[in-house]
Amino acid sequence: DAKTTQPNSMESNEEEPVHLPCNHSTISGTDYIHWYRQLPSQGPEYVIHGLTSNVNNRMASLAIAEDRKSSTLILHRATLRDAAVYYCILNAYSGNTPLVFGKGTRLSVIA
Amino acid sequence: DTEVTQTPKHLVMGMTNKKSLKCEQHMGHRAMYWYKQKAKKPPELMFVYSYEKLSINESVPSRFSPECPNSSLLNLHLHALQPEDSALYLCASRRGTGPYTEAFFGQGTRLTVV
Numbered sequence: 459d460a461k462t463t464q465p466n467s468m469e470s471n472e473e474e475p476v477h478l479p480c481n482h483s484t485i486s487g488t489d490y491i492h493w494y495r496q497l498p499s500q501g502p503e504y505v506i507h508g509l510t511s512n513v514n515n516r517m518a519s520l521a522i523a524e525d526r527k528s529s530t531l532i533l534h535r536a537t538l539r540d541a542a543v544y545y546c547i548l549n550a551y552s553g554n555t556p557l558v559f560g561k562g563t564r565l566s567v568i569a
Numbered sequence: 570d571t572e573v574t575q576t577p578k579h580l581v582m583g584m585t586n587k588k589s590l591k592c593e594q595h596m597g598h599r600a601m602y603w604y605k606q607k608a609k610k611p612p613e614l615m616f617v618y619s620y621e622k623l624s625i626n627e628s629v630p631s632r633f634s635p636e637c638p639n640s641s642l643l644n645l646h647l648h649a650l651q652p653e654d655s656a657l658y659l660c661a662s663r664r665g666t667g668p669y670t671e672a673f674f675g676q677g678t679r680l681t682v683v
Contacts, residue, residue: 490668501573501659501674502612509669545611549668554619556602557661557672559611 462546467564470536478531478563480546485526488551493520493531495542496562502545505531541567571596575660575675583683584650590678592643592660598673600666601643603635604659606677612659618643619666650682 463481470476482491493505506513506520508529513520519532533540545562549555573594582588592601599620604612616635617625623635632654634646643660657677664670 488668492668492671494672494674501676502661502672503674504671507669507671543611551668554600554617554624554666555668556600556614556617556625558614559604561611 462548462560464544464546464560464563466561467566469566469568470533470540472538472567472569473535476533476536476540476565478533478544478546478565479528480530481528482546482548483527485548486550487526489548490551491520491522491526491529492547492549492557493518494545494547494557494559495540496545497539497542502559505544507549536565536567538567538569541565571673573660573662573673573675575658575678577678578676579679579681581681581683582647582650584652586650587646587648589647590645590658590660590680592645592662592675593641594662594673595641596662596664596673597640598662598664599640600663601637602661602663602672603643603645604661606657606659608656616645647680650680652682655681 492507494502496502521530543562601618603615606612618637621637636644659677660675661672663672
């Protein structure tokens with residue numbers, strides 16, 4: 459699996475936007491970019507995924523660089539409930555391709 | 570119903586015990602997964618099932634034995650575990666085996682081996 463690099467931790471103020479970066483310079487042309495988050499004492503939760511174009515859903519937006527070597531998860535207005543570990547995962551288009559988690563970014567939200 | 574249900578939520582077992590973890594989903598998903606997560610670490614993949622057949626075993630010791638009796642149910646049988654096997658065990662499912670679908674995770678079973 460191609461590797462991703464994320465900052466270990468980030469901090470945000472409540473009600474402000476948060477931009478969580480992910481570098482994936484060895485991404486292949488058919489790798490999907492997935493984001494999951496894990497709140498304390500819970501299982502991971504799907505946030506968003508994309509291939510080439512930017513994606514929006516009710517939880518977040520995913521901005522993918524034109525060369526696809528990096529992406530950014532955008533939380534438009536952070537709340538205390540968004541404090542979690544956020545995982546950026548590349549998922550290959552090859553047979554059964556399970557999600558393989560890296561270390562992720564621990565996001566703290568300050569009231 | 571978009572849930573993956575894992576039971577039990579907590580389990581304490583001795584090193585000579587045999588126990589099973591259960592995972593159930595009714596979303597018609599055909600790919601199911603077991604992960605192990607130690608404290609403050611990311612989830613580690615253990616097993617992958619596709620269409621009820623084991624397709625990936627990530628070199629997991631034989632004291633962990635997975636079983637997929639039908640398309641809705643996934644079990645993890647535990648026998649002769651060690652204290653270092655204490656962890657959160659997570660189950661996940663996906664509609665298919667491709668990378669274009671989202672995965673749904675259960676809340677996990679917190680296992681303590683004494």
